[in-house]
Amino acid sequence: MPRHAVRVVLVTAIVLTIATLAVAQRGRYRRRPPDPSDRGGVPRWDVAPDFQHDVFTFVRIEYSSWSDEWRGGRWSTDYPDSDLNFSFRLQELTSLKVNPEPKVLRLTDPELFDYPFIYLIEPGSLLFSDEEVKALRRYLLNGGFLMVDDFWGEDEWYNFYGQFQRVFPDREAVELALDHEIFHCVYDLKEKPQIPSINVAWSGRTFERWDAQVPHYRGVFDDQGRMMAIICHNTDLGDGWEREGVDPWYFHEFSEKRSYPLGINIVVYAMTH
Numbered sequence: 001m002p003r004h005a006v007r008v009v010l011v012t013a014i015v016l017t018i019a020t021l022a023v024a025q026r027g028r029y030r031r032r033p034p035d036p037s038d039r040g041g042v043p044r045w046d047v048a049p050d051f052q053h054d055v056f057t058f059v060r061i062e063y064s065s066w067s068d069e070w071r072g073g074r075w076s077t078d079y080p081d082s083d084l085n086f087s088f089r090l091q092e093l094t095s096l097k098v099n100p101e102p103k104v105l106r107l108t109d110p111e112l113f114d115y116p117f118i119y120l121i122e123p124g125s126l127l128f129s130d131e132e133v134k135a136l137r138r139y140l141l142n143g144g145f146l147m148v149d150d151f152w153g154e155d156e157w158y159n160f161y162g163q164f165q166r167v168f169p170d171r172e173a174v175e176l177a178l179d180h181e182i183f184h185c186v187y188d189l190k191e192k193p194q195i196p197s198i199n200v201a202w203s204g205r206t207f208e209r210w211d212a213q214v215p216h217y218r219g220v221f222d223d224q225g226r227m228m229a230i231i232c233h234n235t236d237l238g239d240g241w242e243r244e245g246v247d248p249w250y251f252h253e254f255s256e257k258r259s260y261p262l263g264i265n266i267v268v269y270a271m272t273h
Contacts, residue, residue, distance in 0.1 A: 041245070042084040044100050045091060056271070057099040058087045059115045062106050063132070065125040074122040077150060079104070082242035083119075089241075089260050090267060094186070107132040112139055117270050119147050121238055124156025126163050133166045140167075141222060145270035146229040150236040152212040157233055164220075164231075173218035173231050182217075182230065182269045187261035192217055194235045195259050198243045198250050207234065226273060230266055237263050 047055055060083055062075045083102035091098035105112055108131050112118070118139075120126075128136070140146060151160060164173070176182060183189045194206040194215040207213045212234040220229040240259020244251050 038080070039084055040081055042081075042088050045088075047097065047099065051097045055097045055099040056090065056117070056267070057115055058083050058090075058102040059112075059118045060102065060104045061118050061120040062104050063120070063123075064127050064129070065123075074125060075120070077122045078238040078242040082238040085244055086241040086260075086263055090264060093260070094264060094268065096267070096271070107135040107139070113142070113144075116143065117145050117147070117267060119149065119238075121148075121150045123148060123160040123163070124151040124153075125159060128163050128166060137167050140220075140228040144228070147266055147270075148229065148231040148233075150232070150238050152207075152234055152236075153209040154211050160231075168220065171220055173220050173229075176217045176219050176230070180219075182219075182227075182265055183262070184265070185269050185272075186265050189258075189261060189265070193258035193262055195237055195240045195254050197236055197239045198246060198254075201250055201254060202247075208236075227269075 060075070060079060062073070065074050080102065087098050087100060087102055090096055091100070103111075103115070105115075105118075107128075112135065136146070148160070151157070161173070178189075178192055183192070192215050196206045196208055200206070200208050215235040216231075216233040218231040218233065219227045220231070222228050237259045240255040241263065244255040
């Protein structure tokens with residue numbers, strides 16, 4: 001990847017506390033078909049002309065899966081609310097210049113190499129084509145960063161693991177210790193957070209399946225020791241972003257304390273390493 005794609009820089013200080021995060025319960029959550037033109041109440045902000053080509057853009061990956069027939073595409077879970085909310089909070093809470101318009105791309109799209117960070121969700125039934133395998137390998141080895149989120153239990157892990165092994169058959173995903181920088185580079189997390197869907201949280205649990213009680217954060221590294229991917233398993237950061245406007249308790253307990261801090265940490269780590 002051309003290094004100009006990583007000119008999305010931190011100017012100076014990062015806002016180090018999420019206490020300033022206004023609990024703007026916009027009452028805007030609706031279960032609706034994905035429509036990126038409908039911002040659902042998320043504010044829009046201007047990008048300075050000098051930064052038009054240097055902003056951070058949140059890029060979601062569209063992919064095929066064996067369950068698309070009845071799920072309508074698992075890649076679109078939480079979309080677009082999750083992407084819009086996270087982009088807004090990233091702009092609000094850090095010195096990153098952020099694009100107010102998130103994007104959706106396939107791995108085979110030539111545009112992919114213009115963006116240093118990509119997000120892939122619900123890979124429990126993901127199926128990569130041979131072309132996608134090659135494209136993802138090339139993207140990651142050339143400086144890109146992948147965040148994987150929101151899949152639960154052993155069956156979904158082994159499906160994703162098998163697909164990712166096609167990308168890197170000679171690399172293993174390594175469990176990240178709590179003292180790894182990614183948990184502390186902006187917000188100092190005291191635990192590896194487990195974020196459940198809001199309905200599960202209301203039931204009093206943080207895990208969504210009996211075999212998913214322990215959250216895992218695994219890194220995949222290149223030959224120079226750079227983390228190319230973080231795999232967030234048995235947790236759902238995206239739901240913490242998507243559902244911030246639904247319930248004040250869920251916002252304070254999961255969005256404010258866990259989902260946004262770790263999501264911001266991951267992006268800042270990816271952009272500065």
